[in-house]
Amino acid sequence: ITPPPFGCCIETPSIQPLRLLFMHEQGRCLPSPALFYCRADNHSLDHRLQDFYAWTMSAQLLIRPYAENDAAAVAMVHVSTWQQTYQGIMDPDLLAALDVQSYIRRWQEGYARYRDDPTRGTLVAVTNNEIFGFLSYGPARDEGVSIPVEIYAINILKPYWGIGVGHTLFTSACSKLRALRERQTYLWVLADNHRARDAYMRWGGSCDAG
Secondary structure, rough: OOOOOOOOOOOOOOEEEEEEEEEEEEEEEEEEOOOOOOOOHHHHHHHOOHHHHHHHHOOOOOEEEOOOOHHHHHHHHHHHHHHHHOOOOOOOOHHHOOOOHHHHHHHEEEEEHHOOOOOOOOOOOOEEEEEEEEEEEEOOOOOOOOOOOEEEEEEOOHHHHOOOOOHHHHHHHHHHHHHHHOOEEEHHOOOOOOOHHHHHHHHOEOOOOO
């Protein structure tokens, strides 16, 4: 398996993906009028978000940009989250073949190549000085797409699922994109990844039929 370049997800053309679209506005990610309508109260998620806020205060959750010495930690998260998320969805031999050392090299190479590119970025989620999640974005890789920015990956270790970390990474990335005067973005998600699909729809995503 060839690891992805910096800020990119692995391409899996044999598995059916879906494309979801988002629009950014005033600090939140909201759908455009032509896309899926998301009630404002959906942004509060559910009662677990209260636990998340309490946890961020006690554990000192930090969202910050990827740094040069983060390659090993991010590579571990990258491989582990794929193996956790896609168990039962993707070929187990493919998942078992993912190699952390290969990912470390690719993250190092990618950082060296793209570190001065303002259109690309990776944010990491940190608690107790340990990285447990990340989000990457950059120029759209699909031809004929009018939206110029793609979210390449949102990966979070399984113990931190369902408490709002992904949403925090996402809204932080939206702030970065608004600073670049970008108001829309999109991402790809596997059709069978129902947990992620449900989250993205709560965040204001709309499935792109095109």
